[in-house]
Amino acid sequence: MVSKAIRAEWSNQPLQTRVIFSLMAKKTALITGGSMGIGLELAKQFAAHGHDLVLVARNIDQLEAAAGKIEGKYGVSVRTISMDLADADAPPRLFDSLTADGVQIDFLVNNAGFGLGGEFVDTDIDRELDMIQVNCSALIHLTKLFLPAMLKRKEGRILNLASLAAFQAGPGHSIYYASKAFVLSFSEAIAEELRRTGVTVTALCPGPTESNFAERAGTSRSRLFTQAKVASAEDVARFGYAEMMKGTRVAIPGMQNKLMVQAQRIAPRILVNRIAGRMQDKS
Numbered sequence: 133m134v135s136k137a138i139r140a141e142w143s144n145q146p147l148q149t150r151v152i153f154s155l156m157a158k159k160t161a162l163i164t165g166g167s168m169g170i171g172l173e174l175a176k177q178f179a180a181h182g183h184d185l186v187l188v189a190r191n192i193d194q195l196e197a198a199a200g201k202i203e204g205k206y207g208v209s210v211r212t213i214s215m216d217l218a219d220a221d222a223p224p225r226l227f228d229s230l231t232a233d234g235v236q237i238d239f240l241v242n243n244a245g246f247g248l249g250g251e252f253v254d255t256d257i258d259r260e261l262d263m264i265q266v267n268c269s270a271l272i273h274l275t276k277l278f279l280p281a282m283l284k285r286k287e288g289r290i291l292n293l294a295s296l297a298a299f300q301a302g303p304g305h306s307i308y309y310a311s312k313a314f315v316l317s318f319s320e321a322i323a324e325e326l327r328r329t330g331v332t333v334t335a336l337c338p339g340p341t342e343s344n345f346a347e348r349a350g351t352s353r354s355r356l357f358t359q360a361k362v363a364s365a366e367d368v369a370r371f372g373y374a375e376m377m378k379g380t381r382v383a384i385p386g387m388q389n390k391l392m393v394q395a396q397r398i399a400p401r402i403l404v405n406r407i408a409g410r411m412q413d414k415s
């Protein structure tokens with residue numbers, strides 16, 4: 133418990149001092165999909181800045197291996213929780229278990245996600261419904277659960293993994309692209325609702341990035357991954373962490389990606405659709 137005298141002393145400090153101290157204080161980040169790929173690299177960024185972690189994914193061995201390496205290198209505490217976010221009741225179970233243990237979440241990183249390449253007529257509807265559950269429903273549900281406490285503290289950062297895929301339709305990967313458009317739209321909307329509350333929301337929009345994503349989605353031989361520039365997960369995470377801390381609303385790593393998003397705004401939509409579809413073709 134913080135005594136009344138300390139609280140009074142703290143509130144007498146100039147705003148700048150309070151902001152600096154609060155940014156330096158040890159905090160806790162909840163990262164979904166923190167066991168590998170971009171999520172693991174984001175976990176290392178938080179740990180390198182001294183923050184404790186809660187990592188969530190399905191595979192407990194990979195989670196524990198990641199936690200062991202991070203704890204050994206950065207000396208922060210890492211809690212691992214094995215959970216399938218395709219289960220609709222996973223977000224409240226996660227929230228209840230952290231609340232019961234008194235864990236305060238200062239940074240919420242909704243990173244877990246996956247894709248499924250192929251034409252819509254051929255793809256597996258169960259995997260696509262799971263994709264919407266993981267990429268969209270779990271993301272909004274976790275945000276709904278953790279946001280009120282952040283607002284009460286007038287402080288918090290939410291980082292949602294969108295994608296360059298959010299800016300156009302994706303023939304050959306339709307549900308994934310649509311799910312990321314949802315994440316971008318939702319993130320921008322609540323970022324605006326939350327302005328001046330002390331809580332920020334950042335949609336991170338990477339282009340193709342080295343990870344297990346493409347292999348799992350069955351798109352590793354697509355032109356997008358064989359002919360476009362593929363970023364390292366570490367670079368994407370470093371950029372995402374910095375932009376989240378600044379409170380940037382839409383964070384697109386890489387000049388080429390930023391220019392592409394601008395060009396898509398003025399190009400005819402049918403042309404953008406055609407090119408996006410060609411990028412999903414196998415090279």
Ligand SMILES: NC(=O)c1ccc[n+]([C@@H]2O[C@H](COP(=O)([O-])OP(=O)(O)OC[C@H]3O[C@@H](n4cnc5c(N)ncnc54)[C@H](OP(=O)(O)O)[C@@H]3O)[C@@H](O)[C@H]2O)c1
Nearest residue numbers: 165167169170189190191217244245295340341343344345
């Ligand atoms: N790589 C890219 O090119 C790229 C580009 C733009 C955006 N993104 C986005 O970045 C995010 C991270 O992807 P990544 O590239 O790092 O992929 P990744 O290497 O496949 O990692 C995905 C992470 O999410 C977890 N996950 C997947 N399904 C889950 C589920 N049902 N329940 C709980 N956890 C689950 C995985 O662990 P388990 O399998 O053990 O559950 C893993 O930790 C995703 O949202 C993706 O859409 C990726």
